[in-house]
Amino acid sequence: MSDENEGMKKYVRQVLDDTNRYLHELLGNIEELGLVLGSLRIEKSQIEAELLVTRNELEQSLEEKTRLEQKLAQIESENRQFSGRYLEVEQQNASLANLYVASFRLHATLDRAEVLSVIQEIIINLIGSEELAIFEVDDNRSALRLVASFGINDESYRSIPLGHGTIGRAASTGKPWLADQKRSDEAPVGESNLTACVPLRRGESTTGAIAIFNLLPQKQGLEQLDHELLDLLSTHAAAALHCTGLQARLDTNPGVTG
Numbered sequence: 001m002s003d004e005n006e007g008m009k010k011y012v013r014q015v016l017d018d019t020n021r022y023l024h025e026l027l028g029n030i031e032e033l034g035l036v037l038g039s040l041r042i043e044k045s046q047i048e049a050e051l052l053v054t055r056n057e058l059e060q061s062l063e064e065k066t067r068l069e070q071k072l073a074q075i076e077s078e079n080r081q082f083s084g085r086y087l088e089v090e091q092q093n094a095s096l097a098n099l100y101v102a103s104f105r106l107h108a109t110l111d112r113a114e115v116l117s118v119i120q121e122i123i124i125n126l127i128g129s130e131e132l133a134i135f136e137v138d139d140n141r142s143a144l145r146l147v148a149s150f151g152i153n154d155e156s157y158r159s160i161p162l163g164h165g166t167i168g169r170a171a172s173t174g175k176p177w178l179a180d181q182k183r184s185d186e187a188p189v190g191e192s193n194l195t196a197c198v199p200l201r202r203g204e205s206t207t208g209a210i211a212i213f214n215l216l217p218q219k220q221g222l223e224q225l226d227h228e229l230l231d232l233l234s235t236h237a238a239a240a241l242h243c244t245g246l247q248a249r250l251d252t253n254p255g256v257t258g
Contacts, residue, residue: 200238
């Protein structure tokens with residue numbers, strides 16, 4: 001019986017020793033896990049701090065990106081404005097050059113046929129119409145007589161009474177007519193496709209008229225330069241034709257003046 005008790009005690013001691021050893025190892029593992037957990041917490045804090053810095057840097061980068069995009073959009077807008085302004089200046093320069101050349105050519109000769117040819121070239125090449133008629137007031141100042149034309153049936157426009165139709169009325173009143181204006185009455189035959197009629201004027205006197213009919217297909221309507229050219233023709237063409245008439249009279253009768 002004593003042997004059995006001794007064996008039982010030995011077994012119990014063995015179990016206690018094993019339990020104590022297991023607990024000791026377990027406590028050691030727990031301590032190691034605590035150290036690892038503490039290290040992980042520190043590492044987590046460092047990562048969170050780095051993430052915060054990175055987030056702030058990203059926000060700053062996004063703000064900088066937005067600022068740069070706005071600046072780029074502003075520069076592009078200014079560039080478009082400068083480009084548009086440059087084109088406007090170029091167009092203005094071209095317009096002034098065309099006006100100067102047209103004026104110069106009208107006064108560069110005293111040959112009547114050449115002046116009439118220049119007027120037609122200005123209308124065809126600069127205004128953009130291949131249908132036109134140039135009139136002068138007859139000696140009785142009762143009608144317009146056709147002196148030159150291009151692309152129209154001359155017989156329909158040989159003579160137009162002053163005050164009759166849009167062409168005769170423009171010459172009678174001395175006021176130009178453009179296609180965007182309403183007619184005061186029904187258009188006479190041959191005037192339905194009229195685009196513009198400009199009286200030729202010397203001071204307060206009307207000496208003739210220029211009628212422009214259909215524009216070229218690529219031309220949608222009269223533009224600002226066209227209006228300026230028509231104003232130029234109204235006075236400069238009238239003066240040029242008057243000078244050619246004086247020159248013709250001088251050539252025929254050298255003693256005649258005025």
